[in-house]
Amino acid sequence: MTGAASSGPCPGSGSPDFAYCGGQLHCEQVAIADLVERFGSPLYVYSAATMRDRVQRVRRAFGEQAHICYAVKANSNLSVLRLLHEQGCGFDLVSGGELERLHAAELPTNQVVFAGVGKQSWEVEAAVSAGLLFFNVESSCELPLLSAAGAAAQRPVAVALRLNPNVEANTHAYISTGKDENKFGVAIDRAKDVVAQIVADPWLQLVGYHAHLGSQLRTVDPYVQALDRVLEFVDGASERSDGVRYYDLGGGFGISYGEGAALDVAEVADALLPRLEQRSWRPVVEPGRFLVGDAGVLVTSVLGEKSQGRSEFLLVDAAMNDLMRPALYQAEHAIVPVVQRPNAALRTVDVVGPVCETGDFLGRARSLPRCDRGDLLAVLAAGAYGASMASNYNSRRRSAEVLVDGEQVRLVRRRESFAQLFQDEIDA
Ligand SMILES: Cc1ncc(COP(=O)(O)O)c(C=O)c1O
Numbered sequence: 001m002t003g004a005a006s007s008g009p010c011p012g013s014g015s016p017d018f019a020y021c022g023g024q025l026h027c028e029q030v031a032i033a034d035l036v037e038r039f040g041s042p043l044y045v046y047s048a049a050t051m052r053d054r055v056q057r058v059r060r061a062f063g064e065q066a067h068i069c070y071a072v073k074a075n076s077n078l079s080v081l082r083l084l085h086e087q088g089c090g091f092d093l094v095s096g097g098e099l100e101r102l103h104a105a106e107l108p109t110n111q112v113v114f115a116g117v118g119k120q121s122w123e124v125e126a127a128v129s130a131g132l133l134f135f136n137v138e139s140s141c142e143l144p145l146l147s148a149a150g151a152a153a154q155r156p157v158a159v160a161l162r163l164n165p166n167v168e169a170n171t172h173a174y175i176s177t178g179k180d181e182n183k184f185g186v187a188i189d190r191a192k193d194v195v196a197q198i199v200a201d202p203w204l205q206l207v208g209y210h211a212h213l214g215s216q217l218r219t220v221d222p223y224v225q226a227l228d229r230v231l232e233f234v235d236g237a238s239e240r241s242d243g244v245r246y247y248d249l250g251g252g253f254g255i256s257y258g259e260g261a262a263l264d265v266a267e268v269a270d271a272l273l274p275r276l277e278q279r280s281w282r283p284v285v286e287p288g289r290f291l292v293g294d295a296g297v298l299v300t301s302v303l304g305e306k307s308q309g310r311s312e313f314l315l316v317d318a319a320m321n322d323l324m325r326p327a328l329y330q331a332e333h334a335i336v337p338v339v340q341r342p343n344a345a346l347r348t349v350d351v352v353g354p355v356c357e358t359g360d361f362l363g364r365a366r367s368l369p370r371c372d373r374g375d376l377l378a379v380l381a382a383g384a385y386g387a388s389m390a391s392n393y394n395s396r397r398r399s400a401e402v403l404v405d406g407e408q409v410r411l412v413r414r415r416e417s418f419a420q421l422f423q424d425e426i427d428a
Helices: 032-039 048-062 078-086 096-104 121-130 140-153 188-200 221-234 265-278 325-329 418-422
Strands: 018-021 024-027 043-047 067-071 090-093 112-114 134-137 157-164 204-210 246-248 282-285 296-308 311-316 335-337 346-352 361-369 376-379 400-405 408-413
Touching: 024 032, 024 043, 032 043, 032 296, 032 376, 032 400, 032 408, 043 048, 048 067, 048 078, 048 265, 048 282, 048 400, 067 112, 078 090, 078 096, 078 400, 078 408, 090 096, 096 112, 096 121, 112 121, 121 140, 134 140, 134 204, 140 157, 140 188, 140 204, 157 188, 157 221, 188 204, 188 221, 221 265, 265 282, 325 361, 335 361, 361 376
Parallel strands: 043 400, 067 090, 067 282, 090 112, 112 134, 134 157, 157 204, 204 246, 246 282, 311 346
Antiparallel strands: 018 024, 043 296, 296 311, 296 376, 335 376, 346 361, 400 408
16 A cells, blocks of 8 residues: 655655655656646656756765766756756767757857767867867777867867776676777777877877776776776876876766665765875766756656556556666666555556567566556656657657756757658658
8 A cells, every 4th residue: 555645755766856745746846747737748857956966966075176077968958958067067978969069058168078989070170179178089090080170270189098997887788888898998908009199199188088987886996996997007108197187087976766875976086086186187077877867757647557468567658769778778767656646555567658669668567556547657767868868769759858946847848749750851
């Protein structure tokens, strides 16, 4: 039984800004059911307060001298980017398209770093003319492009070398990036030649090292091991440290997803900062998920129920095209009723969407109260890699997105129209 309609924290949410009040799930001061009434379902709902709080936590941990470069890929909505800029964040990019987003949001680009495992010429040229803080170089084949763009602009290009330290991040295989079987960065045993190439180029300046290890890390050890390996490499020859002033430890700060603790960012900072200070290296961090993951929920409406074999399915209107993480990474997101049903019996169900794929589920074997068509559920901690990974598969329109700030509500993305789905197709 679920008990009486109550007020208090929302179980499974990593943010106090999502809580029940009189049995109704709220985002800050706004009832989520009212948002669906206005904007329809499925709907992404974001809390501005949670995002601000997370930036402050990272700032408190790493100090004022750290550059916090929000990883745009986690949630690239222009309003989210603006909010994080107002909190003092720069940005971490992995594509020219993400740079276009910063231009569209009229945001400055001088606190921006640009990684990306394969950079195209136009991306390098656009980023050089935008005057970024530095590029994170991932392979030697980028260097001629960067050098040519610097020569054309008559301005040396600041680069950090992304090292692949071959460190186990203890995360899902698809989001591990710092092992030698991953495509990212330059293996330490090959980095010597890449440094020599940078140092010899009049249009390139080596300003730092980068070591993003993957996503959803929950322990400090991988960050410490990575720094150990980077320092060992750097101490091998003086040309590897001349002019270096940044250590970019990447992002990957894990959140709880309703199970276990989030990464303790203060612990990471305490372990790394003294060693960076010894060398007068400034920390750069690139959190994505940690800043926005717990700040969002995906709200979905129940379409019906059915039993099949030994399974009970709860059919909902959101699907893998809206939130790909369960299908792609076997990710678990807590799912809760938006309006509590006091005394409703609980049963175990698979929460599935309408997409024609067996992999289309939002959660399996979940304990939820019996639901009627039209009842609303919230998929928690969906603010990162939710809307930004959404697609039009099955010709479904991407969801609307709403940003709540106290009692203020702003629609920050309209639901797509069907006309938008085929506007670029040529009917020959
Ligand atoms: C280079 C780089 N930096 C930062 C991030 C952000 O990771 P997270 O959202 O886990 O903090 C990613 C994610 O893939 C990345 O590739």
